[in-house]
Amino acid sequence: MSKLTASQASSHTPETVEVAIIGAGPAGAIAASLLQRQGRSVRVLEKQHFPRFSIGESLLPCCMQFLEEAGMLEAVNGAGFQFKNGAAFRRDGQTTQFNFTDKFTPGPGTTFQVQRAGFDKLLADTAQSQGVEIRYGETVEQIDLDGTPTLTVRNEQGQSYRLEAQYVLDASGFGRVLPKLLGLERPSNLPPRMAIFTHIEDKIDAADFDRNKILISVHPQQKDIWYWLIPFSNGRCSLGVVAEPQLLAHLEGSLEEKLLAIVKEDPELRALLANASPVQECGTLQGYSVNVTQLATDKFALLGNAGEFLDPVFSSGVTIAMQSASMAVKCVLKQLDGQAVDWQAEYAAPLMQGVDTFRTYVQAWYDGSFQEVIFHPDPNPKIKQMICSILAGYAWDTNNPFVSESSRRLNTVIEICRQSQAEAAEAS
Numbered sequence: 001m002s003k004l005t006a007s008q009a010s011s012h013t014p015e016t017v018e019v020a021i022i023g024a025g026p027a028g029a030i031a032a033s034l035l036q037r038q039g040r041s042v043r044v045l046e047k048q049h050f051p052r053f054s055i056g057e058s059l060l061p062c063c064m065q066f067l068e069e070a071g072m073l074e075a076v077n078g079a080g081f082q083f084k085n086g087a088a089f090r091r092d093g094q095t096t097q098f099n100f101t102d103k104f105t106p107g108p109g110t111t112f113q114v115q116r117a118g119f120d121k122l123l124a125d126t127a128q129s130q131g132v133e134i135r136y137g138e139t140v141e142q143i144d145l146d147g148t149p150t151l152t153v154r155n156e157q158g159q160s161y162r163l164e165a166q167y168v169l170d171a172s173g174f175g176r177v178l179p180k181l182l183g184l185e186r187p188s189n190l191p192p193r194m195a196i197f198t199h200i201e202d203k204i205d206a207a208d209f210d211r212n213k214i215l216i217s218v219h220p221q222q223k224d225i226w227y228w229l230i231p232f233s234n235g236r237c238s239l240g241v242v243a244e245p246q247l248l249a250h251l252e253g254s255l256e257e258k259l260l261a262i263v264k265e266d267p268e269l270r271a272l273l274a275n276a277s278p279v280q281e282c283g284t285l286q287g288y289s290v291n292v293t294q295l296a297t298d299k300f301a302l303l304g305n306a307g308e309f310l311d312p313v314f315s316s317g318v319t320i321a322m323q324s325a326s327m328a329v330k331c332v333l334k335q336l337d338g339q340a341v342d343w344q345a346e347y348a349a350p351l352m353q354g355v356d357t358f359r360t361y362v363q364a365w366y367d368g369s370f371q372e373v374i375f376h377p378d379p380n381p382k383i384k385q386m387i388c389s390i391l392a393g394y395a396w397d398t399n400n401p402f403v404s405e406s407s408r409r410l411n412t413v414i415e416i417c418r419q420s421q422a423e424a425a426e427a428s
Helices: 005-008 026-037 063-069 073-077 116-129 177-182 255-265 267-272 317-336 343-366 369-374 380-390 405-426
Strands: 015-022 044-046 082-084 086-091 094-099 111-113 133-136 140-145 148-156 160-170 185-187 192-203 214-217 226-231 234-245 283-286 291-293 300-302
Touching: 015 317, 026 044, 026 063, 026 116, 026 317, 044 082, 044 116, 044 160, 063 073, 063 317, 073 116, 094 380, 116 133, 140 177, 160 177, 160 317, 177 300, 192 255, 226 267, 234 255, 255 267, 300 317, 317 343, 343 369, 343 380, 343 405, 369 405
Parallel strands: 015 044, 015 160, 044 133, 086 214, 160 300
Antiparallel strands: 082 111, 086 094, 140 148, 148 160, 185 291, 192 234, 192 283, 214 226, 226 234
């Protein structure tokens, strides 16, 4: 086949499909599977080849219902991933645990911690086994929204073709294909932060270390610096630190030296990981908190990180990706059936309600006020269950007042915690 330029490709008859999906990660694989199961023709265009590394390894229980909806739960349950039943938070020698089965919202209370290379490939392979067409090594270079949405796609051999689709879903994650092509990106209202991360052979021998939970540790001096430690089933962990870039400016050396140096600033992590050794080159991610001017129209919708990414602190990324895929597919199916869809009212607004709920807690984490709630020595059990539901990913459950009135309810609890602490200090 001869090599075609984009202009030459545009003169040829385009290929056609009902739904084109950009990206084969969790959002793309789930969306493709859901559409395929409804008999719709789908093509997934993925720039990379799987398996490929990605962060976002600690899933939330809410994800399990979307895996089941897509017919992928059996494959995930049988893959040998690390069981996860909650989250542990540690600060100044104090540890607080959230058991995800003890939550306000109905639904799964356990999930997995996964190495994303294998997890994402498993989802994509499962989608393919269901009949989904995935083309790896293909890059979307242009989109024309005049009339039927038309993508210009280039493969690794430099050959281009046009693909017409009745609808386009962008699940390209941090690649953010459509936001860049259409000029939709806008700054986040969250301060820029930087993550440094790697995988380690952890060699943890502490008897009280719970591999079934992600461990989130707060830096002993800088309360807006935090560490993640995500155990896997193979004796390894994902280890990372997140901070505003200037707070890491005092660190010298390579990324690995920077990460290990700041880990040693926390005495408990230093002891826990005394025998650990990195098994992967360190990576970094910064300026990742972004959003867009428009999430969806009658021609395209942005899923997951392609639309907005908040912060890794509560592991919400994959949950938002899967939630957005499920919500968008329902609207796509309705539109393909010839029904009118109000994409703002039926997709963008409901999706953002959950995203904004997560945002409330992310912002309060970094200003320290939510940390006061998490580490309160005598939490109200019912309030803890409601907050636990959000940490388990159920940020769209409007029956939970900490979702439907997230800012007001959280601020009330913060004030109660502060009064309680003040009274305790006065009494002592």
